[in-house]
């Protein structure tokens with residue numbers, strides 16, 4: 001049962017082969033059995049899930065089910081869920097039970113989907129390995145000492161280990177695509193503004209975007225059908241029609257023009273990674289696509305620009321955690337200032353503090369022009385590169401990561417090496433473009449992802465391209481032992 005996709009489970013429910021209660025019990029049992037060592041979940045919500053499953057079965061009997069009614073899934077612990085602990089992987093929010101739902105959470109509720117719990121993540125989504133969580137690291141089911149990637153590592157690992165068929169994620173610089181690649185699943189970061197950020201705990205507001213994680217492109221399309229759409233409560237949400245993302249999955253790829261950025265295929269890519277990616281691209285040629293070399297001349301500036309802009313925004317966003325309104329408060333403060341400083345010193349982990357320091361510095365009066373303003377100018381140049389490229393090609397393809405899942409602890413003492421993990425994913429966040437990662441092969445028995453970047457609002461095209469590949473290949477079917 002747990003090997004089935006969302007689409008298959010949805011069909012089974014519709015045809016009465018299984019009930020939502022049975023499905024929910026089955027996946028909760030799997031979590032009980034395997035999560036002890038994987039640590040994908042921060043919070044489980046079994047009782048409420050079973051109640052909802054009963055309601056879902058009832059709703060189906062009454063004939064008003066959606067494709068998601070009764071289907072289990074999980075939320076990254078960055079989406080506020082009413083009355084259910086929402087920690088963002090931090091001690092600062094370890095006791096925070098939101099009084100409202102994020103728009104994304106509300107939409108899944110309205111569709112009748114069954115949230116089983118909240119998945120582990122790097123603290124405040126800062127990281128690429130899910131090792132900075134206050135609740136301990138998540139393990140990649142593909143290798144007992146490997147990271148699952150991050151920051152949405154709990155979501156990726158839980159889907160790969162078949163503990164849930166799908167999970168939400170967020171992507172500020174690669175946090176959906178990089179863990180999807182490392183865990184051998186499919187993940188999509190939509191165009192900035194496509195999915196509401198309301199109730200999604202903010203890291204870097206001009207880059208954060210919620211998205212989808214599941215084993216197949218079809219399941220990602222089903223998720224995006226629920227998540228996408230205008231939200232008046234998010235001022236950067238875009239008021240634009242939402243297509244049915246499952247409707248175009250079967251369109252043929254004949255004539256699709258693929259661009260391969262020269263700057264992404266250099267020595268930083270091992271020969272083994274290069275081979276997997278090029279084989280996947282040959283598969284696309286067999287499906288009728290044509291390939292062309294392109295250039296993104298400012299690609300090498302992306303990491304530097306991101307690590308000024310993201311920490312700057314984070315330093316502002318995280319100033320709200322001061323012990324006054326909600327979350328952690330230090331014991332026995334001497335006075336107000338002592339409460340602020342000790343609350344923040346004790347409540348935040350090392351990486352979060354590093355970002356706040358860097359961001360505050362970059363925004364300070366004497367350095368604002370030299371760092372923040374400069375980084376914003378570089379950001380515009382990076383965006384222009386993509387706008388130019390999309391005059392010639394329909395999609396851009398590259399590896400998602402420079403290497404497969406690395407060993408736990410290997411990069412924790414060296415933040416810059418950790419930052420380089422996102423070398424192929426960060427530019428799309430700076431430009432606001434949609435991008436997807438899908439399983440494309442194995443290196444050393446570990447999954448490797450192919451990244452497909454699209455023009456603004458080209459989610460349907462990305463999902464179509466991924467689905468066609470998955471009709472022709474079996475990489476997405478591989479399961480960890």
Ligand code: GLN
Nearest residue numbers: 125126127172173174175
């Ligand atoms: N790894 C990047 C960072 O640490 C991106 C994280 C993300 O996308 N949330 O900031």
